[in-house]
Amino acid sequence: MKSSRLLSILLLLQTRGRMTAARLAEELEVSVRTVYRDIESLHAAGVPLYGEAGHAGGYQLLDGYRTRLTGLSVPEAEALFLSGVPGPASELGLGSALAAAQLKLRAALPPDLRVQADRMRGRFHLDAPGWYAPDDDVRHLPQVADAVWHGRVLDVRYRRWKAPTDVDRRLEPYGLVLKAGRWYVVAGPGPRTYRVDQILDVTVREEEFAPPDGFDLAAYWRDYQADFHARLYGGEAVVRLAPDAAARLTGAARQALADTGVTESDGWVRAVLPIESLDHAHRTFLALGTDIEIVEPPELRARLTETARALAARYAAG
Known part of the structure; x- marks a missing residue:
């Protein structure tokens, strides 16, 4: 809707400063011509903004102008309160700041939106970590976060899985x-990814640094996850699954079943599932009991056959 788009232009200019019509059009996913028309509408409504031509030009609000939050829709107000996750904020040392910000936001909302936001906060609670996982020790997280924010170099003592386990690292x-309740710091040189709960000790240097030009944290993390999964699942297994077994698969196996599964004449589903290793696949597929048949690779089929024979012999002897 045009009214929502006009408010978006105001908020973009208010938070980012000067922006060109082309940049605004890209952000709003509209044409540059539409942006020009919207700017004219804002002028007509008395909004104090001006434009400058040239390479460094663009549109800008007059200094001191601020729009209020009265343009928020009900879903937007609900989403703002739902996005305040107290656990991670507290771990970062921002728990009180989050509470104060939510209080100010609530006070600025019109009464009807305030009721909806309170209802959302009272009925939804976000708890990111998984079950059965102990809380990570992230006592150094506030120092790491402060170094990220101010561009300071860190000296850390880090515990890794291979020997020597405890190593000293200089991180930018x-x-x-x-991710899933666990904090990671992406740091140079590299960059590389480190678990914050594996940092044993940290010292913040006075030395400053700047991330490489064009570094995009979200893009790096997408590529890192893709590479992680590619390395994690180094093999494949052709299997046949009983109709009820599909619901017991999780993660990559469930997705692979949806992508490759073919129902055969007896009702069983043949699929190609990713596996980490023969050992891991042996343990995972054994849990499915008689609801799975391994077709390939033959090494995995032979190991499960041997295990089944050993189980049958043990129970027969009893």
């Missing part, structure tokens, strides 16, 4: 990522 922290 580009950004922090929260």
